[in-house]
Amino acid sequence: MRTIEEGEAPDIIYGETAIVDENGTFLHMRRLHAPEKLTWKSFRQGMLVCHQAFIVKRELFEPYDLSYRFSSDFDWCIRMMKKSKNLHNTHLTLINYLHEGMTTVNRKASLKERYRIMAHYYGQISTFLHHIWFAIRAILK
Template sequence: MQEKISISVITVCYNAAKELRHTLQSVASQTYPHIQYIVVDGASTDSSLELIKEYQTDIDLLISEPDSGIYDAMNKGIKVATGDYLCFMNAGDTFHSPTTLADLFAQIHRPLPDVIYGETNIVDESRHFLRPRRLKTPQQLTYLSFLSGMVVCHQSFYPRRALVPYYNLTYRFSSDFDWCLNILAKATQTYNSQMVLTDYLAEGTTTRNHRASLKERFRIMTHHYGWLKTFLAHFYFALRSLVK
């Protein structure tokens, strides 16, 4: 008998009706039964709320009110989450298959690892596969792994709720990078699922604000690793880019 391990899946959206259906349908189609599904909508003025109502039987909690941005909305989701693990699946992103969570948690036994992670595929708006994510996940994810960049996609990073802090709202574009590092700083055991967990929509908030995001990441890395390690890491990034 499969052990009951619960997960809170949180979808944050604002005027994203075009992409949102894919995400709602993906969560609704999961065969794994122990899911708390939370949707945090920023008081959308498009047809998002009508679409959400179509899936109301699959949604455990809906919050629809103005917020101060994506990370403020994510914090609202964290506040009401009750699962053993948390997963952020934003509008346009989907689980790789209907059995993703069932297949994943069939591997997991107590004592629970602090972070479960896996691979990510990049897809277009029609859900067509484009490529694997450029950075591969490390065999063993640690606090120092992010010196090589964000080696695990935020949507394929499932931390134990007990370790989860709120997002730092002083970062507008890369607070997820800081959030993952804060969790990994406390984690003692991480688990590589060796699975593709997420199909990630190619265009997102961070990619639309790429330069600002990179500047924030530099600040975040300096805060966590110090200036010298951050400088050397970015020197390596530059060399890697030239080689490619």
């Protein structure tokens, strides 16, 4: 585990997510693991870090864009990373996440919103090509 050096206060710290059931019983670790180096461009690959395991320095914090009904967290994380200079992976499990959240229940609407957000930040072509890869990866599983 890498420690935070004195005077190097990160703009964002992030870590891993454990998936739990409604009783808080551990089920498994989240499929996507927090990358060693995270930038706003990393989310082209999907939401690599749960927003609950993503802690932003107060001075950078902005509210969620509530025009997004299901994926405002995705947009918020990208915006916060674009503003930050120093992100730190704690390599720790920071949260227990209930396996049936709002996004899971409304999966189709969430994916459409997320596609719009990705196209906004990364462009239509890049987003389309990444989604072709997501589809191929899902078929190969």
